[in-house]
Amino acid sequence: MRALSNLFYQRRTLTLLLMLTPPLLWFGVVYLGSLLTLLSQSVFVFDDMSMSVVAEFTTDNFANLLVPANLDIVLRTLAMAVAVTLATALIGFPMAWYMAHHASPAEKGFFYVGVMLPMWASYIVKAYAWTVLLAQGGVIYWVINALGLQGVLQAVLAIPVIGGDTLATSNLGRFLVFTYIWLPFMVLPIQAAIERVPANLLLASGDLGARPFQTFRTVLWPLAFPGVVAGSIFTFSLTLGDYIIPQLVGPSGLYIGNMVYTMQGTIGNIPMAAAFTCVPIVLITLYLAMARRLGAFNAL
Amino acid sequence: MRSKPTLLRVAAYAGLAFLHLPLLFIALYAFNSADSNYSFPMEGLTLRWFARALERTDIHEAIYLSLAVAAMATVIAMVLGTLTAAALNRDRFFGKDAFTTMLILPIALPGIVTGIALLSAFRLMEVNPGFWTIVVGHATFCVVIVHNNVVARLRRLPDRLWEASMDLGADTLTTLRHIILPQLGTALLAGGILAFALSVDELIVTTFTAGTDKTLPIWLMGQLGRPREAAITNVVALAIMVITMPLILLAWRLTRDGDASPNAR
Numbered sequence: 001m002r003a004l005s006n007l008f009y010q011r012r013t014l015t016l017l018l019m020l021t022p023p024l025l026w027f028g029v030v031y032l033g034s035l036l037t038l039l040s041q042s043v044f045v046f047d048d049m050s051m052s053v054v055a056e057f058t059t060d061n062f063a064n065l066l067v068p069a070n071l072d073i074v075l076r077t078l079a080m081a082v083a084v085t086l087a088t089a090l091i092g093f094p095m096a097w098y099m100a101h102h103a104s105p106a107e108k109g110f111f112y113v114g115v116m117l118p119m120w121a122s123y124i125v126k127a128y129a130w131t132v133l134l135a136q137g138g139v140i141y142w143v144i145n146a147l148g149l150q151g152v153l154q155a156v157l158a159i160p161v162i163g164g165d166t167l168a169t170s171n172l173g174r175f176l177v178f179t180y181i182w183l184p185f186m187v188l189p190i191q192a193a194i195e196r197v198p199a200n201l202l203l204a205s206g207d208l209g210a211r212p213f214q215t216f217r218t219v220l221w222p223l224a225f226p227g228v229v230a231g232s233i234f235t236f237s238l239t240l241g242d243y244i245i246p247q248l249v250g251p252s253g254l255y256i257g258n259m260v261y262t263m264q265g266t267i268g269n270i271p272m273a274a275a276f277t278c279v280p281i282v283l284i285t286l287y288l289a290m291a292r293r294l295g296a297f298n299a300l
Numbered sequence: 301m302r303s304k305p306t307l308l309r310v311a312a313y314a315g316l317a318f319l320h321l322p323l324l325f326i327a328l329y330a331f332n333s334a335d336s337n338y339s340f341p342m343e344g345l346t347l348r349w350f351a352r353a354l355e356r357t358d359i360h361e362a363i364y365l366s367l368a369v370a371a372m373a374t375v376i377a378m379v380l381g382t383l384t385a386a387a388l389n390r391d392r393f394f395g396k397d398a399f400t401t402m403l404i405l406p407i408a409l410p411g412i413v414t415g416i417a418l419l420s421a422f423r424l425m426e427v428n429p430g431f432w433t434i435v436v437g438h439a440t441f442c443v444v445i446v447h448n449n450v451v452a453r454l455r456r457l458p459d460r461l462w463e464a465s466m467d468l469g470a471d472t473l474t475t476l477r478h479i480i481l482p483q484l485g486t487a488l489l490a491g492g493i494l495a496f497a498l499s500v501d502e503l504i505v506t507t508f509t510a511g512t513d514k515t516l517p518i519w520l521m522g523q524l525g526r527p528r529e530a531a532i533t534n535v536v537a538l539a540i541m542v543i544t545m546p547l548i549l550l551a552w553r554l555t556r557d558g559d560a561s562p563n564a565r
Contacts (some may be wrong), residue, residue, distance in 0.1 A: 009487040012390065019387040020399075023380045023443065027402050030442050034421035035413070041420055050539065091315050092540065098312035102305065118319040120494070120548045124502040125537040128524060129322040131532075133328060137339040138326055212305075233408065241410015244503065248524060257412045261507075269421055274372060278408050278416075288408065 042274035051268055061275035070259070075277055077256045080171075081239035084178040085232045088186035091179070092231065096190035099219070101199055115191075119184030130177040131248050134168040139290070141167070164251050174250030181245070182238050186231035193227025194220070226295040233284075233291055240280040256280060323541065330534040353535040359506060361521035369515060370499035371432065373438035377495045380439070381446025388447075389454040406441040414440065415508030422509070426509035427513025437509040438502055449555060450484060450490030457483055490554040495553075497544045516540060 042061055045054040064070060099111045117128070126175040133139045144153050157170055164170030197220060205215040241255025254262070256279055263273035333344035353359055384403060388396065406414050418437050422429060457480070465475040503517040510518060516536070523533040 007384065016387055016390060016393060019383045023403075024399070025383045026380055026443070027399075027526060028438070030436060031406060031414075031417075034417035037424055038413075044516060061520075073533075090317070091311075094308055094311035095315040098308050100306060103312075111312070113549065114316045115319065117545055117548060118323065118551060120497055120501075120544065121323060121332045122517060122520075122537075122540045123542065124503050124520050125326065125540055126322065126503075128533065129326040131339045131524065133322055135338045139338075139340045142340040180318065180322065182316070187315075237408060237410055241412040241504070243412060244521070251449040257410070260412055260416055264416055264419065264508075270423075273416060276422070277413050278420055281413060283410060 022297050038125065038277060040272050041129055041270050046269045046271045050071075053270055061271050062278075064272065065275055065279065070276075071115070072258055073254050073256060075232045076135055076253060077240055078283070080175065080255070081236050083175060084182060084239045085235045087175070087179045088183045089190075092183055092186035092190055094229070095187050095222075096194055096224075099187075099191045100194035100197075101202070115187050118187070122179065126181050127177065127245055127248055129179065130173075131168065134173050134176075134249065136164075136166055138170070139174075168249055169251055171250055174245060177245050177249050178242070182235040185234035185238065189230035189234075190224060190227040193224045193230070197223045229291045229294045233287065236287060237280070237284050238267075240283060244269065259272050260262075269273045302385070311534060326534060327538050327541070330538040331532075332534065333532055335529075349529075349535045352529060353532050356532065358514070359532075359536060360517065361556050362514050362516045365431070365513060366500050366516040369434050369438060370496045371430045371447060372435045372489075373442050373499045374492050374496045376435070376439040377442035377446045378488060378492050381443045381495075382450050384443065384447045385450035385454055389451055403444050403447060411441075411504030412501075412508075415505040418436055418505070419508040429509055430513060431549070432508040433511070434506055434513065434515065437505040438499040441502075441505065442499055445490035445495045445498060449487045449494070452555075453484055453487035486554040490551040492550040493547050493554075500539070500544060 029202045034082070041053065043059065045056045045058045045060070046052075047054050065074065070183070071158060095111070095115070099108055099115075103111055135141075153167070156172065162170065162172045163202055164172070164173070167173045202215055202224075206212070208219070208299060241257050243255060243261050246255040246258055256276055260276045262275045263269045263276060329338070329342070330349060331347065332342045332349075333346040334342065347542075359459055374445075376528060384399075388400065399413075414437065418433070418440075422433055427433060431547070461479055461483075465479045480496075480508045501517060503521060504516055507521070514522065516519060520540075521535065523536075524531070527533055
């Protein structure tokens with residue numbers, strides 16, 4: 001036993017190999033295996049007549065993505081992902097800044113827990129909460145009525161693209177829910193990035209005569225930017241792949257996720273579903289490559 | 301810096317309120333006396349939905365399935381996550397970066413990708429969706445959670461702990477058991493708790509790998525379409541929060557204490 005254990009210590013490569021084999025098998029076989037299975041199906045033919053997959057090479061599925069109806073889905077999802085990313089950064093940055101540089105230690109702990117709890121809270125509970133809040137006669141309508149803002153709401157809902165008949169069936173409502181649910185994923189990486197900016201750097205900037213906004217623009221923002229990019233990886237990727245929120249809140253009109261779900265489920269067209277899955281994979285790979293260049297990986 | 305900027309403070313607290321108000325309202329609605337409407341202000345408060353929820357066997361089954369899956373997925377994730385953390389914390393080796401990327405992939409890619417990939421593979425192998433397919437899906441993205449917690453602790457463990465123990469005559473296994481594992485204990489526990497909480501909450505991957513089985517989030521999702529008793533949904537939503545939130549707080553405490561004094565002993 002002792003000899004064996006000392007062998008482990010001396011033969012580091014052997015130990016390494018032993019330690020790596022189980023996770024390698026799991027990720028290599030189960031995860032990458034499935035991923036490759038899926039991707040390989042994207043070039044197969046789906047026979048509409050027999051409703052089955054035929055192992056014949058085709059690029060039709062990808063060509064199909066460019067059909068206006070499908071391209072619409074991709075662009076709609078992408079636009080939402082960008083909008084949500086910007087909104088979470090806008091709301092999250094002040095929170096992260098306050099947490100990192102202005103909160104007292106106790107307050108910082110309070111904020112940290114306050115952001116972390118909703119982040120880990122059940123996704124479906126959060127989505128469900130919003131369907132309740134946004135419903136007509138629900139809390140938000142009550143608040144708007146109490147403030148006498150019905151006219152403003154009507155005006156906003158009348159705007160094409162973002163508006164709709166009610167809050168719950170408008171793109172605005174959907175955007176609100178997405179922003180709510182992914183916000184914590186933006187706050188924590190920014191907070192980590194700002195935490196690393198020494199406070200006296202900002203003081204020095206002020207002492208040298210910079211106005212608060214100048215300090216923000218030329219000192220804090222550039223240094224915190226990798227954190228924003230790190231957070232945006234989550235908000236962007238999570239929005240691109242989501243299909244529950246588009247189903248629960250907002251106008252009809254599918255998202256990439258809904259399309260994948262419909263294709264594989266009711267129709268059983270795995271090849272087309274796989275082709276659709278490639279869209280977020282490609283977009284996120286490009287995004288990750290860009291994020292790596294911007295130094296976001298150090299901020300993760 | 302010295303004076304707290306009011307504007308920033310207001311913005312920060314407003315953001316925090318935004319994150320919590322919806323959850324508070326759901327908790328409040330669990331006590332709503334009305335059967336199935338969400339009109340606000342509510343008419344009255346009642347506890348009867350809690351009693352009704354306790355009687356429903358479909359809820360019991362969903363809870364049982366969720367807990368069983370989470371327990372199994374957590375065990376697998378703890379084993380695999382600890383192994384990867386131990387391996388990646390050591391020497392540089394060929395393919396280390398590729399391996400790290402592979403580890404992050406299940407959480408960096410949208411859940412729908414993982415879900416449909418697993419489903420298409422299961423179909424190809426003619427595996428029927430059920431308990432084990434859900435476990436496989438959950439374990440895959442839970443590994444990285446455990447890994448992150450353990451590797452953070454390992455990085456802070458000084459090499460001299462190993463060396464001192466070996467110098468004093470302990471062999472590798474003794475060192476592992478008496479020196480390293482106790483140091484890793486809380487990090488491992490925190491990782492396990494987070495993995496468990498994540499698994500209990502996971503919906504997207506599960507919808508693909510569950511077949512006809514209903515975990516708690518899937519049950520809840522089904523309620524949104526055609527609820528049997530709409531008001532009970534609020535009770536279950538509240539219950540999920542009440543179960544997972546203390547776990548998350550506990551995990552946070554465990555890692556924070558470890559951070560504060562990694563070398564105290």
